[in-house]
Amino acid sequence: xxxxxxxxxxxxxxxxxxxxxxxxxxxxxxxxxxxxxxxxxxxxxxxxxxxxxxxxxxxxxxxxxxxxxxxxxxxxxxxxxxxxxxxxxxxxxxxxxxxxxxxxxxxxxxxxxxxxxxxxxxxxxxxxxxxxxxxxxxxxxxxxxxxxxxxxxxxxxxxxxxxxxxxxxxxxxxxxxxxxxxxxxxxxxxxxxxxxxxxxxxxxxxxxxxxxxxxxxxxxxxxxxxxxxxxxxxxxxxxxxxxxxxxxxxxxxxxxxxxxxxxxxxxxxxxxxxxxxxxxxxxxxxxxxxxxxxxxxxxxxxxxxxxxxxxxxxxxxxxxxxxxxxxxxxxxxxxxxxxxxxxxxxxxxxxxxxxxxxxxxxxxxxxxxxxxxxxxxxxxxxxxxxxx
Amino acid sequence: xxxxxxxxxxxxxxxxxxxxxxxxxxxxxxxxxxxxxxxxxxxxxxxxxxxxxxxxxxxxxxxxxxxxxxxxxxxxxxxxxxxxxxxxxxxxxxxxxxxxxxxxxxxxxxxxxxxxxxxxxxxxxxxxxxxxxxxxxxxxxxxxxxxxxxxxxxxxxxxxxxxxxxxxxxxxxxxxxxxxxxxxxxxxxxxxxxxxxxxxxxxxxxxxxxxxxxxxxxxxxxxxxxxxxxxxxxxxxxxxxxxxxxxxxxxxxxxxxxxxxxxxxxxxxxxxxxxxxxxxxxxxxxxxxxxxxxxxxxxxxxxxxxxxxxxxxxxxxxxxxxxxxxxxxxxxxxxxxxxxxxxxxxxxxxxxxxxxxxxxxxxxxxxxxxxxxxxxxxxxxxxxxxxxxxxxxxxxxxxxxxxxxxxxxxxxxxxxxxx
Numbered sequence: 001x002x003x004x005x006x007x008x009x010x011x012x013x014x015x016x017x018x019x020x021x022x023x024x025x026x027x028x029x030x031x032x033x034x035x036x037x038x039x040x041x042x043x044x045x046x047x048x049x050x051x052x053x054x055x056x057x058x059x060x061x062x063x064x065x066x067x068x069x070x071x072x073x074x075x076x077x078x079x080x081x082x083x084x085x086x087x088x089x090x091x092x093x094x095x096x097x098x099x100x101x102x103x104x105x106x107x108x109x110x111x112x113x114x115x116x117x118x119x120x121x122x123x124x125x126x127x128x129x130x131x132x133x134x135x136x137x138x139x140x141x142x143x144x145x146x147x148x149x150x151x152x153x154x155x156x157x158x159x160x161x162x163x164x165x166x167x168x169x170x171x172x173x174x175x176x177x178x179x180x181x182x183x184x185x186x187x188x189x190x191x192x193x194x195x196x197x198x199x200x201x202x203x204x205x206x207x208x209x210x211x212x213x214x215x216x217x218x219x220x221x222x223x224x225x226x227x228x229x230x231x232x233x234x235x236x237x238x239x240x241x242x243x244x245x246x247x248x249x250x251x252x253x254x255x256x257x258x259x260x261x262x263x264x265x266x267x268x269x270x271x272x273x274x275x276x277x278x279x280x281x282x283x284x285x286x287x288x289x290x291x292x293x294x295x296x297x298x299x300x301x302x303x304x305x306x307x308x309x310x311x312x313x314x315x316x317x318x319x320x321x322x323x324x325x326x327x328x329x330x331x332x333x334x335x336x337x338x339x340x341x342x343x344x345x346x347x348x349x350x351x352x353x354x355x356x357x358x359x360x361x362x363x364x365x366x367x368x369x370x371x372x373x374x375x376x377x378x379x380x381x382x383x384x385x386x387x388x
Numbered sequence: 389x390x391x392x393x394x395x396x397x398x399x400x401x402x403x404x405x406x407x408x409x410x411x412x413x414x415x416x417x418x419x420x421x422x423x424x425x426x427x428x429x430x431x432x433x434x435x436x437x438x439x440x441x442x443x444x445x446x447x448x449x450x451x452x453x454x455x456x457x458x459x460x461x462x463x464x465x466x467x468x469x470x471x472x473x474x475x476x477x478x479x480x481x482x483x484x485x486x487x488x489x490x491x492x493x494x495x496x497x498x499x500x501x502x503x504x505x506x507x508x509x510x511x512x513x514x515x516x517x518x519x520x521x522x523x524x525x526x527x528x529x530x531x532x533x534x535x536x537x538x539x540x541x542x543x544x545x546x547x548x549x550x551x552x553x554x555x556x557x558x559x560x561x562x563x564x565x566x567x568x569x570x571x572x573x574x575x576x577x578x579x580x581x582x583x584x585x586x587x588x589x590x591x592x593x594x595x596x597x598x599x600x601x602x603x604x605x606x607x608x609x610x611x612x613x614x615x616x617x618x619x620x621x622x623x624x625x626x627x628x629x630x631x632x633x634x635x636x637x638x639x640x641x642x643x644x645x646x647x648x649x650x651x652x653x654x655x656x657x658x659x660x661x662x663x664x665x666x667x668x669x670x671x672x673x674x675x676x677x678x679x680x681x682x683x684x685x686x687x688x689x690x691x692x693x694x695x696x697x698x699x700x701x702x703x704x705x706x707x708x709x710x711x712x713x714x715x716x717x718x719x720x721x722x723x724x725x726x727x728x729x730x731x732x733x734x735x736x737x738x739x740x741x742x743x744x745x746x747x748x749x750x751x752x753x754x755x756x757x758x759x760x761x762x763x764x765x766x767x768x769x770x771x772x773x774x775x776x777x778x779x780x781x782x783x784x785x786x787x788x789x790x791x792x793x794x795x796x797x798x799x800x801x802x803x804x805x806x807x
Binding site for chain 1: 393394395396398401402404405406714716717719720721722723724725726727802803804806807
């Protein structure tokens with residue numbers, strides 16, 4: 001079997017997790033959900049609310065979950081937070097298989113998760129400081145250190161003058177900031193937040209989001225999963241997950257999407273296409289890796305995918321003669337069934353490579369959906385086959 | 389305040405900030421525990437009064453009629469049985485005691501007939517007025533039953549203050565129609581009027597009160613008079629002094645084994661119309677009768693049970709409402725990683741604080757009510773360490789039981805519903 005054939009066999013079908021834009025940047029995963037389904041009710045009233053959802057989130061990612069009401073994002077959040085029993089599929093959180101946890105282990109896992117709810121749920125009988133101290137009590141530490149940590153965080157959230165105030169003496173925004181401090185004071189490994197900035201003014205919202213970002217970027221590399229409709233949050237996010245009807249319909253690492261779109265923009269045949277078109281193409285590309293020396297496509301053979309170099313260096317040759325080195329953003333490969341031509345050059349990996357791959361079915365789907373892309377491709381066809 | 393504690397004192401804070409709910413909980417439970425204290429006080433008073441007359445008598449063995457039921461329904465037997473008993477080697481002395489109820493002419497207040505109330509005047513005043521006015525409470529002249537005890541003056545069976553009072557009045561008690569009146573008897577019987585009133589009557593005979601003695605009232609007798617055996621027969625219309633109700637025997641040796649042997653010997657020697665009982669045996673039987681067999685003891689025991697249930701329901705209601713109002717907060721604590729055990733502890737602590745504070749309030753209230761009840765009813769209400777300890781135990785059980793029923797609600801708080 002040829003190297004090219006091997007490479008074809010290795011090419012995986014696009015899934016929720018192997019799309020290039022969905023892959024975590026880091027290999028250290030905080031959350032790994034596999035084919036998670038969930039039902040509410042029993043018997044005739046049983047209703048499925050989640051359908052085979054898979055999701056991988058790396059440590060230190062800030063993830064936004066969006067979607068209409070009833071799309072299942074909250075249910076998925078509660079499953080990740082070990083607040084519901086997993087019925088089908090598997091979820092691993094910070095290396096623990098949530099479905100296999102007993103009640104005590106689930107409670108222990110939750111001590112490393114910070115929950116921020118839409119409603120502040122503060123005890124009306126406890127001061128701001130004491131409400132936050134309810135969280136520090138879950139971890140070992142000296143009382144002085146706990147007090148300092150609580151006061152410090154409340155101070156960062158603009159509440160240093162309100163430490164001894166009861167919730168009834170605080171505004172709605174201040175209460176929500178106390179609740180956020182309660183969730184973050186132990187520097188949890190994972191934060192699950194439901195509309196955390198909804199009750200906050202612009203400045204308070206900015207402070208909270210910066211705090212979450214700092215936690216994610218800090219030594220704890222806290223993973224933050226936020227259900228929100230607040231556009232301000234998107235600027236702080238690494239990944240946007242969109243759910244509709246109980247399914248993840250989009251799962252995009254924003255930085256990766258931008259990186260692929262930029263690489264696509266470098267490609268000669270795609271130059272000048274709109275960002276929307278480039279993003280649409282980027283969103284369907286899968287990611288593949290190659291070892292150094294491995295042949296990716298072979299001259300004169302039919303091809304069924306288009307490759308874009310994400311990282312590494314490739315060597316192109318024709319009729320056995322070195323032709324060129326290919327770098328980030330350069331494309332190669334051919335979809336023979338559409339263009340009517342065989343692959344024109346042999347391309348081998350010179351170093352370890354990461355390739356963004358557009359398969360024939362995805363190519364045709366994008367073509368149908370995007371008229372500007374179709375027009376550009378038809379122009380290319382015309383140039384390649386003037387007789388057509 | 390909580391800065392020095394590892395975990396904020398949530399239960400205490402909930403109680404402190406509970407406002408009217410806390411007030412209702414503590415007020416309701418304090419009321420119920422006060423009822424418990426009163427019921428225990430009554431129960432204890434039954435125990436005390438069950439034996440209080442026997443306790444005033446110096447004896448090792450008592451001879452009772454075969455038909456004896458309890459002190460106030462003793463039956464009777466021939467005085468000859470005492471002489472027969474006295475002839476036994478072990479018996480040092482034998483003292484008869486005569487006992488029956490008789491009508492007593494109670495003086496009016498005020499004594500001035502022009503100011504005294506008639507029988508047509510308004511009905512009895514309320515307990516508070518009775519308490520406040522004491523012996524100055526206006527009341528008409530009336531007749532009430534009191535217990536009359538007769539003794540042979542040369543064989544006085546009583547001991548302690550009662551004996552001393554009898555001995556002091558001995559010459560006067562030998563005179564016909566002279567009696568002693570219980571200083572602690574119901575005010576209606578007129579002890580405070582002694583020396584100012586001269587219209588005393590027992591049955592259909594005019595008598596003179598020539599002194600007093602201190603003896604507790606009980607649930608069966610609200611007042612007691614003591615006279616010599618001849619006066620007893622005269623005033624209570626008995627044909628002679630040859631029929632007695634009790635025969636108190638002193639033995640030469642009071643050791644338990646000797647007493648038991650004496651009882652066996654008396655049982656073998658005397659005819660079956662009398663039954664000998666040792667001191668310990670009669671005290672135990674009398675106590676059992678009043679506490680265990682009569683409605684009086686059961687009534688107060690049942691009262692304790694009802695008050696306990698009422699207090700438990702009050703705390704449960706307040707606690708469960710409080711938990712319901714804070715269910716989201718408890719669910720948040722669970723989401724954060726606090727265990728059901730911790731939440732249970734908070735609920736139990738809160739219940740115990742309610743019960744503890746209510747207990748302290750109830751003790752203060754109970755102390756006042758004990759004094760009032762004793763003054764009004766004349767029964768011995770003693771707030772003993774035993775009663776305080778038992779009521780504290782009951783308060784703790786009340787807190788614990790109501791908390792256990794509430795804990796289940798906290799356990800059902802589902803953090804998944806918070807999203």
